[in-house]
Amino acid sequence: MKIVVIGGTGLIGSKLVGKLGEHGHQAVAAAPSTGVDTLTGAGLAEVMEGASVLVDVSNSPSFEDRAVMEFFRTSTTNLLKAEVEAGVTHHVALSVVGTDRLQESGYFRAKQAQEELIKASGVPYSIVHATQFFEFVRALADMSTEGDTVRVSPAKIQPVYSDDVAAAVGRTAVGTPLNGIVEVAGPDAFQLDELIRTRLAADDDPRTVVTDPNALYSGAQLQETTLLPGADAHLAETRFADWLARQR
Template sequence: MKFVIVGGTGRVGSGVVTKLRQQGHDVVAAAPETGVDTINGTGLDKALDSAAAVLDVTNSPDMSEQPATEFFRTSTRNLLAAESSAGVGHHVTLSIVGIDRPHDLGYYRAKLAQEQAVRDGDVPYTIVRSTQFMDFVKMLVDSSADGTQVRLPSTMVQPIAVTDLVDALATIMTEPPAGSIVEVAGPEAMAFDEFARRLFAATGNQRTVVTDQSATPFFGAALGERLLVPGAGARLGSTGIADWLAS
């Protein structure tokens, strides 16, 4: 089968490209550097010809709300129009767990606009909402350090290894369209501060983790208790923190 990965030269996209090629599929890695631009439409018709399914893992170059919203709406509408013309039967979009819950994150609102554009289109779809990557949560922990301390809330997190997300996306690409949201997450849910303690214990970091419910490690936003964890029925990866650190 032929699959097109839009954003296929990025970290997640290139992983899905490799995974599907290993399974014997014909896979196009579509990105501006390979001659495909979803904003001006360049190269879309050729890339999508005879494609069975398309995965969109593009990201806005500007993550502030208005530019990101404009990027996602324009890119998604152009992509879906080209898919419809090409007879593509399945559109898969990568999104984020929690974007429909209470928050004050402009980028999350931009991703919601992208999801709505997918629903408004006429191509059968699956929206895949993922929890945060493990290395991204590690970055948030590191950026919260103040001398010998790290102050973090006990908000629950359930981060996923990128390899597990790649596996999930490659599988979903070969499945019929869900016509709804599929959530994916790591196998372990834990408090944000506990994640840091386990991380430090495994890496020999001598900093002290202080539980502070007023801490805002997530771009300064207040974290609702369920913002960073999936709901019931999520597809769970197999890579826990210990395995992720070891790899």
């Protein structure tokens, strides 16, 4: 089966291409560096020729509100048009657990717009909602840092290893279209502030983490369960503590 992976050279995309290839599929990495530009449409018709599935794990190069909205709207519109013309029968997109609960954030408004375009397109689809990746916990700290202080909400979060996300997206891609959403999360829930303390301590990072219930997350206010998956989520096996130990 030929599967085109948009964003196929990134963190999730490169792992996904590898996993699909190991299972005998023709997985093609599509990105600007491989001659495919979803914003202009350049290279889309060529890369989709003969494809059965398109998987979109791309992300906006800018998180500024207008730029990120323009990226997801334009890119998704171009992808859906090109795959209809090519006869692609399954559109898979990677999105985020809690997207619909984080609409104060420009980024998550853009992800919601992406999902709505997919649902309205008429193309059979599956949307994979993942929780935050282990690899990005430090970036969350950086986004919340002022001086030597990291101000973070104590809301619950259930982070997941990127390898496990790639595996979940791969399973979804080779399956029957869901015409709905499936969630994937790590096995353990943490308070966000404690998770960041643990990550920074492992790096001997001297910054002080301050617990602040009013601290924003990508511009949005968090309730205790905003970032948590539902009861039917697929729980991956890799634990944060084990992953963190390997980083050392």
